[in-house]
Amino acid sequence: MSKSVLEPSIPSRPVYGELAPRSGKAHLFIADAEGAEAILDMAKTAPDGFFARAHIIYIPKATGERYLERLESLDPGQLYFGPSYEAALPRLRRTLADAHMGLQVYLAGTEGLMGRAMQEATEAGIPHTAIQSEHRGSTARRVQCVHCKGITEEVTTDPFQCSHCGLHLFVRDHYSRRLAAFMGVCIDAEDPGDIPEPVERFT
Amino acid sequence: MAIAFKEETFRDDFTFSNSPEAIRRFPFPFHEDSYMYSVNLEQHVPVRPENTTRSLPDTVFDKTFDVDEHYVAEMKDRELVLAEDPLRCQSLPHMTLAGWDLLELIMTAKAAEYPDLFELHRDGDHWHWINRPLGIEQKFVFMDETTLPYGPMEYITRQTQGDFALLDQRDDNLWMDAGMVTTQADWSLDFDIGMNFFEWHAPVPKAHEMGIFVRALKFLLNIRQGSPARRLNWTLTVNPLLDTSPENYHKWGVQRATLTPENLGQKLHLRVELQTFFRLPRSNALVFPIRCYMISFQDLVTEPKWGRRMHRVIRDLPDELADYKGITRNRELILDWLSHYDDGAPTSPGAWADER
Numbered sequence: 001m002s003k004s005v006l007e008p009s010i011p012s013r014p015v016y017g018e019l020a021p022r023s024g025k026a027h028l029f030i031a032d033a034e035g036a037e038a039i040l041d042m043a044k045t046a047p048d049g050f051f052a053r054a055h056i057i058y059i060p061k062a063t064g065e066r067y068l069e070r071l072e073s074l075d076p077g078q079l080y081f082g083p084s085y086e087a088a089l090p091r092l093r094r095t096l097a098d099a100h101m102g103l104q105v106y107l108a109g110t111e112g113l114m115g116r117a118m119q120e121a122t123e124a125g126i127p128h129t130a131i132q133s134e135h136r137g138s139t140a141r142r143v144q145c146v147h148c149k150g151i152t153e154e155v156t157t158d159p160f161q162c163s164h165c166g167l168h169l170f171v172r173d174h175y176s177r178r179l180a181a182f183m184g185v186c187i188d189a190e191d192p193g194d195i196p197e198p199v200e201r202f203t
Numbered sequence: 204m205a206i207a208f209k210e211e212t213f214r215d216d217f218t219f220s221n222s223p224e225a226i227r228r229f230p231f232p233f234h235e236d237s238y239m240y241s242v243n244l245e246q247h248v249p250v251r252p253e254n255t256t257r258s259l260p261d262t263v264f265d266k267t268f269d270v271d272e273h274y275v276a277e278m279k280d281r282e283l284v285l286a287e288d289p290l291r292c293q294s295l296p297h298m299t300l301a302g303w304d305l306l307e308l309i310m311t312a313k314a315a316e317y318p319d320l321f322e323l324h325r326d327g328d329h330w331h332w333i334n335r336p337l338g339i340e341q342k343f344v345f346m347d348e349t350t351l352p353y354g355p356m357e358y359i360t361r362q363t364q365g366d367f368a369l370l371d372q373r374d375d376n377l378w379m380d381a382g383m384v385t386t387q388a389d390w391s392l393d394f395d396i397g398m399n400f401f402e403w404h405a406p407v408p409k410a411h412e413m414g415i416f417v418r419a420l421k422f423l424l425n426i427r428q429g430s431p432a433r434r435l436n437w438t439l440t441v442n443p444l445l446d447t448s449p450e451n452y453h454k455w456g457v458q459r460a461t462l463t464p465e466n467l468g469q470k471l472h473l474r475v476e477l478q479t480f481f482r483l484p485r486s487n488a489l490v491f492p493i494r495c496y497m498i499s500f501q502d503l504v505t506e507p508k509w510g511r512r513m514h515r516v517i518r519d520l521p522d523e524l525a526d527y528k529g530i531t532r533n534r535e536l537i538l539d540w541l542s543h544y545d546d547g548a549p550t551s552p553g554a555w556a557d558e559r
Binding site for chain 1: 290391393394397398401402403404405406411449450452454455457459532
């Protein structure tokens, strides 16, 4: 089971729920890796014909082909497998630009993917009441370096090294929806060079 | 009363200091010998404390926006910070109206309360602003952004001490949608912009569980035009560094490791934020100025009551709060230094210094 338990509440972090089928003219799914399981679980309670009006944008990442057949068997109106979120982005933006009133958005998978897709959806004017999310799989974090402002994806250890400026950062439990990222802060600012061994905290 | 504006720095050689008058009017934040969070909000009106016999010719609470001897130097420091990092001043597009509200509030208050320093002449929408200490004279059309060198919020807050957050009010919450933040106690406008009241306070320990933010928000949502409120907050800063931003923490953090028993009195500063809250008329936004006052420990203990009390507050501070305020690594050193100024005598009620 890939349902992940997140650490206790951080007031600035979104609360993720469980996807449930809603009535709507169209349904847009954006998921990565184990997020496919959230879609498959939800499908069990979906009414007949639900997926005919669905568009699934799925990025398998390390799960490879594990979920592809099962997603195909849902027989969605549109199904896209992408090699990365960046590659899927033009398609996502086009889909959101074409969206009509009544579109329901379903996000599933890692926090980084959901946060970024949430940004796109809200910027496109989709009301937050029409967006659901369910966290599945890796708890890796997307982290912005507060010093250089560069964002490092898929951070699993604390501390970690900023992929832009190279500073060693600890991950502060503070999340910005606007940036879809946690804050990373220099860990050896007071004692330069005193960098603790990285611990796998977000796996 | 004429103010002698000081030439001083808040970085590099740190020549900042307080005159005896500035020490006397320092907003010492502890009204008793211990500290815990509370919703310590009160009306922002001039204060004449009843619980002191001491005459206070002026206090930092007397004016809508206090101008003191550090004004010109603080504005220079702000200019340096903004040149290095323009993201310290941001305004989401829907906040321009609130920016004009703020500009009007500050200009009218300063011109009325400090007529020898500031003048505002209004002929309909044609305004003429004179800022003598900074040598600025500006004619502009109110509500026409093209007639000012910056947006209205940035323009006026480059001329006003303290950080400023402009909070939009909607959905029974407050949203940090604009701000000028260059003298902050370790929080990032660039990270927090767009967040609601609970979100931007996420890193503060304990207070959420205590229900502090729920009660504070309720109070703030109900602030009405013409009835501003205020509270004090505090932390400790090594060196009189105004820009203790997370952005630059990798540069200034190392200063925390430079305290010794010999230099502590001169290097360690009590940093007090006078936070005020005003409802703005057109936008219905709240403006939240956060004004920073600093005093070195050697100046602080010249008031015996403050020395005694500071010792007791630091001694009894819960560990989580000490951590959050960045005090933990120097706590023993600070306590040892302060203990020489605490003879165990009782202190009088209230925050004001005693008559000597």
